[in-house]
Amino acid sequence: MSTPEIPHALEQFVSDVSSLEGEQRHTILLVEDEKVVRMVTKRRLERLGYHLIEAENGRQALTLLESESVDLIISDWMMPEMDGPALCEAVKSDERFHSIYIILMTALDQPAQIAEGLIRGADDFLTKAATEEELNARVKAGLRTCHLIKKLAHSHKVISQQQAELDTELQSAGEFVISLLPARGSPVPNVQVGWQYLPCSRLGGDLFQVTPWGEEHLGLMILDMSGHGIGPALRAVSLAMMFRDEHIARQHPSYDPGEIVERLNRENPLTDQGEYFTIWVGSLHLPSLQLRYASAGHPGAIVTRSGKVSDTLGVKTWPVGFGLKELYESQEYSLKSGDRLYLFSDGIYEVMSPDEKLWDRDGLEAACRAVHGKPMSRAIDWVIQQSQAWQKQKIFSDDVALVAIEIE
Numbered sequence: 001m002s003t004p005e006i007p008h009a010l011e012q013f014v015s016d017v018s019s020l021e022g023e024q025r026h027t028i029l030l031v032e033d034e035k036v037v038r039m040v041t042k043r044r045l046e047r048l049g050y051h052l053i054e055a056e057n058g059r060q061a062l063t064l065l066e067s068e069s070v071d072l073i074i075s076d077w078m079m080p081e082m083d084g085p086a087l088c089e090a091v092k093s094d095e096r097f098h099s100i101y102i103i104l105m106t107a108l109d110q111p112a113q114i115a116e117g118l119i120r121g122a123d124d125f126l127t128k129a130a131t132e133e134e135l136n137a138r139v140k141a142g143l144r145t146c147h148l149i150k151k152l153a154h155s156h157k158v159i160s161q162q163q164a165e166l167d168t169e170l171q172s173a174g175e176f177v178i179s180l181l182p183a184r185g186s187p188v189p190n191v192q193v194g195w196q197y198l199p200c201s202r203l204g205g206d207l208f209q210v211t212p213w214g215e216e217h218l219g220l221m222i223l224d225m226s227g228h229g230i231g232p233a234l235r236a237v238s239l240a241m242m243f244r245d246e247h248i249a250r251q252h253p254s255y256d257p258g259e260i261v262e263r264l265n266r267e268n269p270l271t272d273q274g275e276y277f278t279i280w281v282g283s284l285h286l287p288s289l290q291l292r293y294a295s296a297g298h299p300g301a302i303v304t305r306s307g308k309v310s311d312t313l314g315v316k317t318w319p320v321g322f323g324l325k326e327l328y329e330s331q332e333y334s335l336k337s338g339d340r341l342y343l344f345s346d347g348i349y350e351v352m353s354p355d356e357k358l359w360d361r362d363g364l365e366a367a368c369r370a371v372h373g374k375p376m377s378r379a380i381d382w383v384i385q386q387s388q389a390w391q392k393q394k395i396f397s398d399d400v401a402l403v404a405i406e407i408e
Helices: 008-022 035-047 058-065 084-092 111-119 132-180 230-241 245-251 257-267 360-370 376-391
Strands: 027-031 051-055 072-076 101-106 124-127 191-198 206-213 217-225 277-285 290-296 301-305 309-313 331-334 340-344 400-407
Touching (some): 058 084, 072 084, 072 132, 084 111, 101 111, 132 230, 245 257, 309 331, 376 400
Parallel strands (some): 101 124
Antiparallel strands (some): 277 290, 301 309, 340 400
16 A cells, blocks of 8 residues: 655645754843843853843834744833833734743732733743743743744644645535536426525535436436535435436336335445435426326425415335335326426425424425416525525525426
């Protein structure tokens, strides 16, 4: 087995972290207006192996930060032009300097003064009378914190890069899934198809097909995969590919929906992770407009016709995989010119109002009846808007698919 390639972003992260961990000589900015104190403190720190740069006040320190890479600042409290707390505020407000650790030197150990320093951005405090051991200990503790902040910043950068790459890949995958859906319009003479598809995440587990089978049949299918995200979407895509004309003609030359569903049930048992799907399959004989259909755990289909009449096509059955010996018999229904057949996933009607009332399939069926005879694209949008209005929000918590097939 070949060694997998390390993604460039991860490789860069390893290099950056190794570089961070390999640094031995840290740079400290010493800010002190009294020359003697500055000189003594500088010598003590240089003996400990640190690289020192100096500033006489906060204003000068900020100028140095524009050109120098600094790990830690040790600053006096009282200074002309800009004092220590003001310097802390300026440094902490600049995103470029977030990893810099700041130690304020004070002459007095007063709680009120320490509280003010913390509020304004100081990370630690040190009295001017501190021993060399205490100075070294506090500086080392500060540098450890600085090092961790830098590692976190690098980690965040890598994660952001990988997330951007994943978003791009998901976008491409989502576009591929959409490309598998049927074209809107007329797949065969005297039949019009329209649909709306609203996955609740980048990749949905609902898919549908409306495609010619042979010369005299129109194949219809809608499935709803359990779960959301990449896994269910991939399984749904794999299943949808099986409903292409050449595959169905080879496996099921009679185009019998019951046989198709039973085969799917045998070949897709319930997984150890509890993965399953529901499906509705129809085969419309175009010369006679006789529709055969079968469903496995799916809510069925709705037929509307003139006179505000509607029928539900489907019987109560187990989802695919719940019982390997389950029988799924084809049912028949006669369509006629002017009828409109709706296929849908349960995400469109299993919506709750703010007072926790379910819109339910009855609400969906009533909405479909209400727009019978209206232009199909407007009718589909209106039905979805009714579902959104019921729940008082446009975002659905489950994948939503609504397909309309109209007989001219």
